[in-house]
Amino acid sequence: MVTAAAVVALAPLILPLYLMTLVTEALILGLFAMSLDLMIGYTRLLSFGHAAAYGFGAYASGWLLLHTQLPMLLAVPLAALLTGFVAIGVAWVCTQATGVSFSMLTLAFAQLLYAVAFKWTSVTGGSDGLAGIPRRPGPFGLDAFISRSGFFYLVLIVLLGALAFCQALVRSPFGAVLRGIRENEAKTLALGYSTRRYKIAVVALAYGLGGLAGALYAPFAGFANTELLFWLLSGQVVIMVIIGGSGTLIGPILGAGFFLVVEHQLSNYTEAWALFFGLTFIAFVIFAPEGIWGLFTTRLTRDGAIPRVKPKEG
Amino acid sequence: MALLEIDELTRRFGGIVAVDRVTMRVAEGEVRAVIGPNGAGKSTLFNLITGVIKPSQGVVRFAGQRLTGLPTPRICQHGIARTFQLTALFPEMTARENARLAAQAGEHRRWLFVGGSALFADAGRRADTALERLGLAPIANRPAGLLSHGDQRLLEVAMALAQNPRLLLLDEPTQGLSVEETARAVETLSGLLADGGMTVLLVEHDMEVVFSLANKITVLHRGAVIADGTPQAIKNDAEVQRAYLGGFA
Numbered sequence: 001m002v003t004a005a006a007v008v009a010l011a012p013l014i015l016p017l018y019l020m021t022l023v024t025e026a027l028i029l030g031l032f033a034m035s036l037d038l039m040i041g042y043t044r045l046l047s048f049g050h051a052a053a054y055g056f057g058a059y060a061s062g063w064l065l066l067h068t069q070l071p072m073l074l075a076v077p078l079a080a081l082l083t084g085f086v087a088i089g090v091a092w093v094c095t096q097a098t099g100v101s102f103s104m105l106t107l108a109f110a111q112l113l114y115a116v117a118f119k120w121t122s123v124t125g126g127s128d129g130l131a132g133i134p135r136r137p138g139p140f141g142l143d144a145f146i147s148r149s150g151f152f153y154l155v156l157i158v159l160l161g162a163l164a165f166c167q168a169l170v171r172s173p174f175g176a177v178l179r180g181i182r183e184n185e186a187k188t189l190a191l192g193y194s195t196r197r198y199k200i201a202v203v204a205l206a207y208g209l210g211g212l213a214g215a216l217y218a219p220f221a222g223f224a225n226t227e228l229l230f231w232l233l234s235g236q237v238v239i240m241v242i243i244g245g246s247g248t249l250i251g252p253i254l255g256a257g258f259f260l261v262v263e264h265q266l267s268n269y270t271e272a273w274a275l276f277f278g279l280t281f282i283a284f285v286i287f288a289p290e291g292i293w294g295l296f297t298t299r300l301t302r303d304g305a306i307p308r309v310k311p312k313e314g
Numbered sequence: 315m316a317l318l319e320i321d322e323l324t325r326r327f328g329g330i331v332a333v334d335r336v337t338m339r340v341a342e343g344e345v346r347a348v349i350g351p352n353g354a355g356k357s358t359l360f361n362l363i364t365g366v367i368k369p370s371q372g373v374v375r376f377a378g379q380r381l382t383g384l385p386t387p388r389i390c391q392h393g394i395a396r397t398f399q400l401t402a403l404f405p406e407m408t409a410r411e412n413a414r415l416a417a418q419a420g421e422h423r424r425w426l427f428v429g430g431s432a433l434f435a436d437a438g439r440r441a442d443t444a445l446e447r448l449g450l451a452p453i454a455n456r457p458a459g460l461l462s463h464g465d466q467r468l469l470e471v472a473m474a475l476a477q478n479p480r481l482l483l484l485d486e487p488t489q490g491l492s493v494e495e496t497a498r499a500v501e502t503l504s505g506l507l508a509d510g511g512m513t514v515l516l517v518e519h520d521m522e523v524v525f526s527l528a529n530k531i532t533v534l535h536r537g538a539v540i541a542d543g544t545p546q547a548i549k550n551d552a553e554v555q556r557a558y559l560g561g562f563a
Binding site: 173176177179180183184186187188189190191192193194 | 437
């Protein structure tokens with residue numbers, strides 16, 4: 001893992017410009033997919049509306065950079081915090097339900113946000129979105145991150161930090177409770193855990209990290225539009241998590257990279273690239289349900305990544 | 315004062331009275347079996363005590379405090395642990411992780427997510443002790459889903475034990491076990507209970523298990539208590555014989 005990070009860190013020295021942009025975007029999407037893995041992989045909370053986190057983070061940081069004098073290094077974390085804070089309310093509502101109803105409620109919230117972004121033109125720019133989002137330098141002369149390669153390193157540092165944070169989280173007592181909810185929520189409740197509070201907490205964390213990814217995307221791309229809130233992205237990020245390997249944290253990062261590369265390469269050859277990607281997804285679900293990372297490391301037995309055992313019937 | 319006080323507890327499901335004005339006292343250190351034919355209301359009684367379902371009438375008090383109306387996790391935090399009639403475990407976690415998750419439920423650090431494995435130290439120790447006491451130490455690192463049914467039943471007891479409960483509710487601990495597995499479970503459990511100090515409420519179908527573990531017995535029939543006393547008194551009770559035991563012993 002350390003070697004992989006080191007290789008990626010050298011990217012700006014060897015890659016042509018357009019590829020470095022692609023890698024930066026892959027890392028941002030990787031952070032986004034990893035945040036969802038906390039819910040899908042570790043708590044078995046399937047969100048169909050994770051784009052809400054991404055889009056909200058992007059709009060929030062975009063708005064802050066356009067309408068305040070905050071430097072990028074403050075606007076981005078502030079937008080992420082805001083996303084996580086709003087997610088507490090969203091989670092409070094969504095966790096009233098379980099299973100499919102939970103998924104539908106997350107989707108409903110994302111669509112609600114999508115509609116708001118469309119209509120509230122004075123703040124969101126409506127169908128045009130927010131454009132010309134600057135990467136404002138500072139504070140304290142920390143200006144190196146606003147250049148193309150500087151921004152790449154910023155994203156890389158944030159991603160590695162978030163990964164370390166999530167890995168500590170899933171191995172902590174809190175993470176053990178999440179896995180309890182994943183495997184047997186009724187039993188977890190019977191042991192004395194208020195499972196709903198844990199679910200609200202993990203949704204807020206996942207949305208906060210997803211919002212962080214979106215908050216980085218806005219100054220990366222220079223714009224934020226309603227596509228970032230669209231259900232298509234919510235579906236795509238679920239696919240990234242599954243293809244990469246849910247419940248592994250690293251897997252979804254690889255899944256995001258895989259998704260982006262395939263989208264990029266296939267779309268050179270055919271307009272129907274999504275069709276072929278769909279087939280790839282189906283193949284993964286059927287033949288390699290443990291995902292890309294699962295193919296690399298079959299059956300880890302460390303803390304956080306217990307081999308999948310099918311529960312006994314009856 | 316009794317540790318567990320149940321007064322006039324009633325639960326109706328539509329027209330059916332599953333638990334009918336049950337009043338009972340469980341003293342500290344008692345191993346109390348609740349017996350009765352299928353549908354007598356034994357599991358419903360457990361669900362009422364632990365707040366999984368709400369009573370239609372009546373009150374449950376524990377150590378003088380009213381439990382009725384509290385949500386399940388709060389009731390657990392008063393020091394009541396239970397096992398389920400149908401095995402309920404975390405199949406992908408190891409036996410130790412199962413017990414550890416149970417043990418940490420009472421700790422304030424259960425909310426912490428930074429600090430690494432040191433946070434598990436206390437819970438881990440209690441989990442290991444509980445596994446040891448039920449003879450599960452050799453298989454502590456196996457995923458719970460891969461254990462034999464007998465070991466799974468014992469693991470559930472170990473998890474309940476790891477919570478350091480003041481009252482242990484065991485719902486048919488030998489349910490679905492073979493004759494040999496039952497014998498081993500009874501031996502393990504009676505060894506555990508012989509150490510004393512534990513207050514247990516036990517639901518069990520197997521009369522041999524009941525008479526070898528319990529020191530007090532309550533008999534339920536159609537939701538109501540028809541007898542209450544020592545194992546010897548219950549064996550000799552004519553009404554119990556008629557309703558349930560059918561000539562056992």
